[in-house]
Amino acid sequence: xxxxxxxxxxxxxxxxxxxxxxxxxxxxxxxxxxxxxxxxxxxxxxxxxxxxxxxxxxxxxxxxxxxxxxxxxxxxxxxxxxxxxxxxxxxxxxxxxxxxxxxxxxxxxxxxxxxxxxxxxxxxxxxxxxxxxxxxxxxxxxxxxxxxxxxxxxxxxxxxxxxxxxxxxxxxxxxxxxxxxxxxxxxxxx
Amino acid sequence: xxxxxxxxxxxxxxxxxxxxxxxxxxxxxxxxxxxxxxxxxxxxxxxxxxxxxxxxxxxxxxxxxxxxxxxxxxxxxxxxxxxxxxxxxxxxxxxxxxxxxxxxxxxxxxxxxxxxxxxxxxxxxxxxxxxxxxxxxxxxxxxxxxxxxxxxxxxxxxxxxxxxxxxxxxxxxxxxxxxxxxxxxxxxxx
DNA sequence: ATAAAATCTTAAGCTGGTTTAAGAAATGTA
DNA sequence: TACATTTCTTAAACCAGCTTAAGATTTTAT
Numbered sequence: 001x002x003x004x005x006x007x008x009x010x011x012x013x014x015x016x017x018x019x020x021x022x023x024x025x026x027x028x029x030x031x032x033x034x035x036x037x038x039x040x041x042x043x044x045x046x047x048x049x050x051x052x053x054x055x056x057x058x059x060x061x062x063x064x065x066x067x068x069x070x071x072x073x074x075x076x077x078x079x080x081x082x083x084x085x086x087x088x089x090x091x092x093x094x095x096x097x098x099x100x101x102x103x104x105x106x107x108x109x110x111x112x113x114x115x116x117x118x119x120x121x122x123x124x125x126x127x128x129x130x131x132x133x134x135x136x137x138x139x140x141x142x143x144x145x146x147x148x149x150x151x152x153x154x155x156x157x158x159x160x161x162x163x164x165x166x167x168x169x170x171x172x173x174x175x176x177x178x179x180x181x182x183x184x185x186x187x188x189x190x
Numbered sequence: 191x192x193x194x195x196x197x198x199x200x201x202x203x204x205x206x207x208x209x210x211x212x213x214x215x216x217x218x219x220x221x222x223x224x225x226x227x228x229x230x231x232x233x234x235x236x237x238x239x240x241x242x243x244x245x246x247x248x249x250x251x252x253x254x255x256x257x258x259x260x261x262x263x264x265x266x267x268x269x270x271x272x273x274x275x276x277x278x279x280x281x282x283x284x285x286x287x288x289x290x291x292x293x294x295x296x297x298x299x300x301x302x303x304x305x306x307x308x309x310x311x312x313x314x315x316x317x318x319x320x321x322x323x324x325x326x327x328x329x330x331x332x333x334x335x336x337x338x339x340x341x342x343x344x345x346x347x348x349x350x351x352x353x354x355x356x357x358x359x360x361x362x363x364x365x366x367x368x369x370x371x372x373x374x375x376x377x378x379x380x
Numbered sequence: 381a382t383a384a385a386a387t388c389t390t391a392a393g394c395t396g397g398t399t400t401a402a403g404a405a406a407t408g409t410a
Numbered sequence: 411t412a413c414a415t416t417t418c419t420t421a422a423a424c425c426a427g428c429t430t431a432a433g434a435t436t437t438t439a440t
Contacts (some may be wrong), residue, residue: 355417
């Protein structure tokens with residue numbers, strides 16, 4: 001199990017303690033395109049991606065899905081605000097592939113953290129990483145669109161192949177048609 | 191001191207322990223417009239805003255300053271990636287007002303966290319809040335510009351008065367000229 | 381294998397927001 | 411108080427990226 005190794009790596013906790021922690025999680029297999037959380041519904045779970053890929057998105061006033069972020073292996077995903085306040089979600093979460101996921105509810109997570117303070121360190125580092133990535137992404141979104149596409153392609157070449165173009169476009173903040181145009185221009189200039 | 195109260199509130203630590211922790215911080219008074227960290231320089235400090243306001247920004251290829259985020263009272267700010275890796279910063283940090291700030295170096299912070307594991311909980315919550323805010327901001331930046339301006343004005347009416355328009359524009363992702371136009375249009379329609 | 385659905389491409393016309401430029405207002409400084 | 415500097419406004423010309431639409435390709439389901 002990836003999660004156990006991950007927690008072990010960040011906390012240095014004993015194997016059997018880690019096992020007891022992981023025991024509180026529910027293992028979920030999500031099919032390609034399966035919706036794990038729907039905008040407006042109660043956000044009951046925090047998800048850890050063992051294998052596969054999730055995306056967090058919302059649907060704008062024009063009905064277009066806007067992808068906020070992806071979660072690949074070893075990343076966590078939820079609508080954090082809704083999860084913590086036990087309120088309705090402002091986002092949807094979808095599995096982009098057949099994914100293996102560990103899910104946990106808020107109450108369970110809180111009691112785990114109380115019982116195992118070392119988990120505070122684990123999540124401190126998880127959030128630190130997530131926040132740092134969010135800052136970087138904020139910067140990238142300010143660059144001209146062609147540049148942010150090139151950066152993304154360079155950094156995640158295999159991932160660009162893995163996901164539908166339209167979803168990548170919605171992540172980078174433009175239309176699929178424009179992404180198509182960028183790709184054509186780029187191919188031409190080689 | 192705000193910081194002590196803040197740590198106390200999130201961790202429940204003893205007053206004298208909190209005092210010992212805060213003792214490791216350096217108190218800084220930054221003048222209006224003072225630059226605390228310059229893009230390309232070593233990022234040596236994490237800043238906690240006691241009073242005033244900081245902004246994190248970078249200068250794009252056209253020489254335009256792009257504001258990534260603000261830190262008001264009780265918020266933390268640094269180039270997290272550079273701070274953790276002890277490397278050069280990709281951003282600058284500027285005080286927008288006469289601000290009172292608490293600064294700490296990475297080594298000192300790490301040793302504080304080792305000595306006081308309760309601080310892990312403190313920063314877990316700080317990062318959690320920061321990450322949640324970053325997600326929300328990502329969503330707002332996807333909305334039409336006039337809407338994101340209206341949302342911002344509604345949520346922080348006094349802050350809109352406090353900071354220069356051009357900096358607000360760079361935060362919302364458009365030009366000062368366009369912000370001017372939006373304001374004029376809005377005033378007309380009343 | 382085959383039909384249906386989803387995705388991707390191309391191209392033309394269009395628009396939200398930028399650029400440029402110049403004057404007005406506010407702010408900082410001696 | 412006056413001068414210099416920065417910020418804000420206005421308006422016109424412009425363009426990066428969107429919209430629309432229709433055909434081509436790929437994926438999914440049976």
